[in-house]
Amino acid sequence: MPDDRRFSREEIERGLSDLGARLEYPPTPDVARAVRLRLDEEQDRQAHRTWRWPPFLAPRWMAFAAALVLISVIALSPTVRTTLSDSFAPGDQTTSEAGGPVARPENGGSDRSKQEVGVASEAAGASAAGEGEGAVGCPAPSIEAEPARGVAGARFRLSGHHFSSGCDGATPASGVRIYFLQAGRTWKLTTLDASPGLAFDTRPRVPAGADPGRATVRATTRSGERVERRFIVLR
């Protein structure tokens, strides 16, 4: 083959320019609106944040503090302390035939003591239950859509937190189904598993058939627990 046919640099440059004009790209998506919505949401959130309670006064921490105070009161109450030490000290108590502990007649008699122990036990029980299933030990799962508005077909970010299997706070939930609901219609967007950090982050699209107006994004766990978030479908 003659050397001049072996692609000179100029020939290749011409060929590349010619090729560039004929290349086929996928159609350009319109991201301008989605970008603006995200930025507006971000600015709204930042403005909203300035009016929020300081983090140490957030409801979750307040619940924790209340539980702590309750436990402290119970633990520091002389009556309760005496009763508890009586309960755990062998030989210092007698057991009635019915099986209940008989407190020593101090501080005004056994009936009052029994009453106080009963109240304290119930309070402690309630507190323990609160810690086990409430805001502290097993936080409720939550989802966040960002932006929470978008046109049909647009992508949005959906993140979830505290998605654990059961209430051990350690096993990530699997098979979490994500739905999009609007006016009696339901679209299944995806099914996913939570990460070891009990969270997920996905980028589903607003269903193409969704109409402008209010809608709901829902995450349903295998145990049937549902978490929802409002979504606005834009025109």
Next chain:
Amino acid sequence: MEEIELAERARDGDTAAYERLVRMHQAVAFRVAYLVTGDAPEAEDATQEAFVKAYRALDRFRPGAAFRPWLLAIVTNEARNRRRSAGRRANLTLRVAAEGQAISAAVSPEAAVVAAERREELLTSLGELSEGDRLVISYRYFLGLSEQETATTLGCARGTVKSRLSRAIARLRKAMQKEEDA
């Protein structure tokens, strides 16, 4: 409204001005992302994310500088990071559009066929180059960026673009000769 003014207004928090700026550049930004990722949905996500990041970084944008290459550098980084985190190799997924009515009446059908074959060869050989070589060629010849714009987009000096381009074309030439010999 001029790009510089839009960028200034966007920097002051005007998201409507920024939306206009995005609309002006989203086509080239998406193409850059597509050239890097080789996947349309991934390129769309990268483009959107890059625009959001660019907005947050507007304070660092030098007033009066060209917005496009500064933006395309962010798009390139975002697209590269996404492709890497997805564990994908950079593949060239471009195709030559069908000819249709583009063939000039002055060109014979035989010449058109030969030219089309040559374009396919060029594209195949380009696919055999490294990502760095492919990007510098694609930005310069496919997207029509100037040497300076290509340099800013790839985060290197203009002289580096010149030398990289020269080496990339030499490698492309070799690849084409190999292809033809085969």
